[in-house]
Each structure stands twice: as structure tokens, then as C-alpha cells.
Amino acid sequence: MSVPGIPPPVPRELLRIEDRISFVYLERAVVHRDENAITSTDEEGTVHLPAAGLGCLLLGPGTRVSHAAMALLGDCGVSVIWAGERGVRFYAHGSAVAKNNHLLVQQARLVSNNRSRVAVARKMYQMRFPGEDVSKLSMHQLRGREGVRVRRLYAEQARRVGIDWRGRNYKPGEIDASNPVNQALTAANAALYGIVHSVISGLGCSPGLGFVHAGTSRSFVYDIADLYKAETTIPASFDAAASADESLTTSVRRRLRDAVVKTKLLERCTSDIYDLLSSDNRDPEITADRDRDTVTLWSDDGEVPAGRSYGA
Template identity: 55%
Template sequence: MSPTGARPPERKELGRFENRLSFIYVEQCVIHRDANALTFTDDSGVAHLPAASVAALIIGPGARITHAAMGLLGVCGVSVVWVGEQGVRYYAHGRPLSGSSRMAETQAKLVSNSRSRVQVARAMYLRRFDEPDIDELSIRELRGREGTRMRRLYRAHSERTGVPWSGRQYDPDDFDASDPINMALTAASVALYGIAHAGIVALGCIPSLGFVHRGTDRAFVFDIADLYKAEISIPTAFDVVASGSTDIAGDTRRAVRDAIVKSKLMRRIPRDIAELLSVEGDEESDVLRLWDTTGSVSAGLNYGTNES
């Protein structure tokens, strides 16, 4: 049975990724649909949110979502991320906002060729450094330089905030077993991964086809999120712990959301992905065509002969 009320929004009516709210985190509530808005119901009442105004909905423990709400999220291209105390579990996302296969085809082509894959991986590493002498370094050398940079970064923020640092140590099966700074880093990473994943699928890219990372269904998510960790998730985590927070997970999520707004990350992610994949111009329209050795031909036609 189709839901009653307002008709679902058409793709051309949906807000662009860069114009949406970054993410909404909810827990201990029931998520339903009212026309083209999501409703969140708990003991304090009911809150409404236009579904097409948010990039990612992050659902925490104790929340339930209805079939009608999931249908609306899918139509609106909203990423849906389930998280819990035992780490991130990414279960679903909406249809790409792009409506085109161009980005996915370009990504698959680049990652399938060793030379072009190395070029994109190098570009990802080079974006993290301000050093002029690294253009000729190999991928292995860049990976080592990145490891050194991250160790220095953690130490620098520890000294800046006074938060003790003994290394990145956490148990994915026991969130509460970590020390405060590792809990904050995990919570910050959850939010950043959610936004990176939302941006990737909104553009029609493939989350599993990474250039630096491989072997997981979120390899490209880690690639993209790593571009912004030094700027957003790591300093935010140290700041939250230094503030004496008694709600590290919640305060970290809110602080990351503020950092995303301040850094204009929602606009940067689509632009950065397009630059890394060397894709220029507007998206192609979502016109179905048939593959051909010369490119493509029109679909919806019978290419058979007139034989009886």
C-alpha cells in the first residue's frame, strides 16, 4: 500500500548534497513519516524534519524506524547509518542524488588500472602535506610519511590541550573500555565516516572501490574521510575531552557537526572527489542507454532485423 498524503519528491526537487544539513543523530525514539517529513517521537513529544534537508541520518541504540520512513529516505537519497557502542555498522543508503552512472564508471576505470590508481592514491596523500619535497616519493614512502605525520599530530594536540596521549587503542567490541580520548576519537570518526559515505553515494560513486584502502565495502569512505581527519575529527576529539565533558560521545558528535559547518565540508567533499577522479562539468542526465564498443546507443529500441 502506498503512503497517503503528499507525493514523494522528484529527483530534480531534491536539495544538492552541499546544501543539506550534514547529519542528524537520534536514539531512543521511533522514526516515522508524515508526508515528506521524518518524525521523531520519544517521551518528550514529536519533532519533524524535512527528509530532503539532511545528508545522513545516524541512528543510535534504542531507535526504531518504520518502513514508510525508510521509503522516504531512499527516495530523498539520504544515507542511513546505524551505530552503537560496539562501533560503526553501515547498513543502508538512499539512491544516489546524481541519477547518473558517470562517477561510478570513472571510479571503476581509474581503480582498475595500476597506473591511474597510483596517480589517484598519490593525489590523496599529497593533499595532506605542505612539504615541497615529496612529489617524487613512492606510495610506500608517502605511507610512511603519513604515519609519521599522524603520530606528530596526536602528540601536538595532546600538548595543546593537556589531554594525555598513549596511542590509538580501542576495542571495536567494547566502546566503554577505551580511555576518554580514544572514545572521543572513535565517536568523531563515526560522524566523519557517515558524512564521507553520504557524499560518496550522493555523487553516485562506489564506497567499496578505494585507492589507498582496499578489501572492505567502505574502502573509498576511509580514503575520503582521511583527507579531513587532521582538520576536523582529531582536534575536535581532543577539545571535547579537554573540556571535561561527561557525555563524550554526544558532545563529540555535536562538536564535529559544528566543525563541518565551519569548514564548509559539505561543499568541499563533492568538489574534492570530482577533482581526485578528474571529472569536470555538470552531471549527465539519468538517461538510460546501451553500452556499445563505440560508446553507447539509445535504449528502448529494437535492434533486431526484420526477419520473420
Template identity: 50%
Template sequence: MSLAQRPTSVRELFRLSDRISFLYVERGVVNREANAITVATPKGVVHVPSAAIGCLLIGPGTSVTHQAMSLMAQSGMTSVWVGEAAVRYYAHGAPLTRSSRLVEAQAHLVSRPKDRLRVAREMYLRRFPGEAVGGLSMEQLRGREGARVRAAYKSESERTGVPWRRRQYNPEDFATGDAVNQALSAANHCLYGIVHTVIVSLACSPALGFVHNGTERAFVFDIADLYKTEMTVPVAFEVAAMANEDTELDIPAATRRLFRDRQHSGGLLGRCTRDVKELLLGPDEAASEPMGDVVMLWDERGASVAGGVNYDEVYEVPW
């Protein structure tokens, strides 16, 4: 491969919403062959079309070559370094879009309490449609959310026959949780990886949350919460039911496989992309594509002006 090979332009790539959500690699070597990512493990070598994957979850014991990282960056595949069983986040790679439109809207909304509360209410409505939340405070929203989540746990417990006591896990010792709590942790962290991919691919800030606050992944947790009662909670209880039948079941692996299938059939990448855009821009403006490779200059009168212009030649500047 020539080192001078032209990077793929944004317009030549797959839309994020059309990609496969994630690929988890553990104890392997990630390399590059032409325009494909190769993953070598003791079982063999797998070729992965780089532009068709949204996120590569890089687990323990994995080596990644410089050429592989270069291709992933060019094709907009987000790299997320995670812990064993994909239950910890360490770092992530570069965004797919080159526009700052969404992150500017995000910063504008999150820095204004009334707008921030409005977005938080809209997030609640997307999770639990049909409720009147127009006058609710954040405290009241949290109370309603807690009641609805408890009801979801109870419903899944009754559906699968898996006993449920409470959400309890030790971040430092994954194995101490019971089967359903282990599966919940594994499913949630897969969900966080996908959501994190969407957020950074759209060049939004993972740290600027509307409901969550004070962590570098506040917005990731905000968006992930939109899908938990629909996706990760049912998956976790189903895996726990499988574990009751098979005591040798690898719970994290089984959870990843089932969650992968469930989110694919549910079109999670497309939904997540649409939700982030609509929450930050509104449904009408979200339908348009963000600008790419366009540098604008801020103007105090409210409208941006074109970059790459010598304004000494455009305006008469008094010295």
C-alpha cells in the first residue's frame, strides 16, 4: 500500500445509520490488508470491511497496528478501548463527521437551564411516550423514571421466571454479581459502546449531558437510557434464564451475542443517530446533513461567515 494513498472523503463513506453496530475483539491482532481490517486470533483470520462497521471494541490482550488505526480513522470506524467482557471504557478514537454544528447546539442547550430541562423532558418522553411532563422538574422526572424502571424489571422477571431483587454490582469485581446483574452490566456496556460511537461520530461531546452530569460520559449515559428498558433489560433477563439452565454459560459472551442480534433487528444505530440529532437540532433541522470540511468564522451579529478569506481585502479596515 502506498503511504500517499488518498484518504476516503466523508461523502464516500457509509452513513453511520447504515453500518453494523460493533465488533468486539479480545486477545487478537488487528491489522490492515488493503481497505479491510483483519483480526487474527488462534482460530484464524477474519477480514472486516472497515467502512461497514460503526465501532470496534478493543478488549484485553489485543494489539492494533498503526496501519489498522489509520484505516479506521479514514473510514470513520470508531475505536473504543474497553476492559474484559467489554464492561469498562478507557478511550475512543476520532469522529466521522467534520462539522461542529451538533456540538455547538449541544453546548448552547446544556448551558441554558430552561433549554436543558426541555431536552431532559423530551428524553423522558422518548423512553415513556404518552405521559404529561410539561411542568415537571428534574426531581419529579427522576421519581417517575425510577418507578417506570422498577416496573420494567418486575415485568421481565415475571416474563422470564428469573427472580429479581435489586440492581447490585461491584465495578471492581464483575463475577460477584448474580446472573441477571452480570448480564445487565455486560449488555449496558455494549450499549454504552454503541452510543459512544454515535456521539463521537457525530462530533458531539460525550461529557455534556442533560440528565447526567460530572462525568466524561454524561451524554452517553443520557442517550443510552433511552433504550435500556426496551433492549438491555429484556436481554439480561433472557440470558439469566439461559444461565439457570446451563451453569457453564459464558454470561458476558452470551449477552453480547444476544444484544448484538436484538439491537440489529431494532435498528439501534439509525435510531440513536436520529435521536441525537433531533434532541439537539429539532426534527426539521435534524433531517438535513451536517456540513463537512467547511470552516466558518464566528460573527457577533449571529451568522457565521466563510473562512479562508482575507477580510482585509473584503472590508476597509481602519488601522
């Protein structure tokens, strides 16, 4: 008996997460399916999006999604984020398809031991502070150094574009209560979190098992996103706030998109996650055949094949 409906894409037709379009934000549109493409229809017409090449789809207010569209997005391993007005609030997330759990097991192992957790956190800070020796610093010292550098970065960007800057100020749910730069930072960071979430899910990791951040289901998302803000969301936000050519949130998302392409963010994010979670310079067990989808059974002397009867 054949399964009704359009056959899903086969694995060889899908792009790896590092080769996909980083994100697309939609609002006040109807999202549907046309063969193996996603369509978005609003008052300006209909556009087609290649589902197999999309990393993250951000759905803003006023969007409606058909069952057929969600089925295709799921088959293609696309992360779907339901966001608030201007894309700055995270409501829900549709899980991407990961073929195996090797990287997740490694992530859980590293985060469950204080020594290995600190080691990974230091590697993250080393990525952000190239040329500095952080191998002996405690988490308290690392946080202090980070705070100094981030404040300095904000001040440098403010001088570059000629904007008066008095610090990062954001109240959840009250984006309009802050100044344009803070509004832009909030919108840009939300989009960056969606991009990073899509990579983490696409690789089979847990968004909630963070090494620096803790206490939230997106801890690892915030860990990884912080690696790239200095190159992406921060300069994009100050540029958008200094420009009046279009709406602030639209402007900052366009600038972020350009920064994502310029910095090859998806490729770097994928590589960085592997490097952070590989204990011995990219553990072969993790990196080899990462798309393999094989069910096994755990045993105290290693994994054994599933689908057979033991103890007969």
C-alpha cells in the first residue's frame, strides 16, 4: 500500500545546515506548499522559498501555515520559530530533523562534569578574545573580562556612527520603551538566536544544555550566539539606528542578513560547535557519517544492533 501525498525529499536532495539560507522572516502572510517549495502570500503577491535550502523560518504576527507546509518543513529539517511583533519574542519552536545523537551525547557528557564544562566555556571565551590566554581564568574572571570588552565594543560602535550611547537597556515585552539602538539590538539578537537555534537543532544538539548560560531551554543558543554578536548584530544595530532609510527592524534584519553572508556564519557556527564539543580535535565518532540514521541499543560494553531478539 502506497503512502498518500507528495513524497518527501530524499536526504541527498537536502543541503547541510552550514550551506543553507540563514533565516527568512515572514509576517501577515499565508504560508503554503507548492510541490517541494514553500510559498508565502501577502498583499504584495506570492514568493517561493526552496524548503530544502532553508535554515530557519521566523513566523511573525498574522502568519498562517498550512499542514502541507509544515510537513515539508519537517521533512527538510527546517527550524520554524514562532516569533512576536517585529520578530523580537520567542514563542515556540518546531524541532529540526537530526539523523543521529552522537553530538548530543557528547554535549551531555561535557556539560555534566564541572571540569569539562569549564574547559568548554574557556574555549568559547578564547574564540571571542583571540590572542589572550584564558586557560587559567575562573568563570568569574571570564565574565568580568567579557563585560569590559562588550561595553568597550558598544562605545566604539557608537562613536563610529555618531550616536549617543548610554548602555544596553531592554525590558522584556517593552521594546518601544528603549531607544532606537536598543530596539535594533533586540530585533537583531532575536533573529540571530533563531539562526543559531536552527544550526544547533540541525546538528542534533540540545538548545538547553549550555556551558556559560544556564536555567533556560535556550542556554546553548545564547552561548553560541554570543560568539558572533561583535561581528553581526552589534554593528548592524548601530548602522540601522543611524540610518533612516526604512523601518528600524526591517533595516537591521537586512543588515544582519548581509553580515551573516559576509562572515559565512552558518559554516562557522557548524564548525565551531563541532570543535567545542569534540574532546580530541574532532572526535571521529562524532564527525564521521554524521547523517547516518541507525537505531542501536545501549550496552555496558558498547552499542549493539537493534531490531533483533536477545536472550533467546
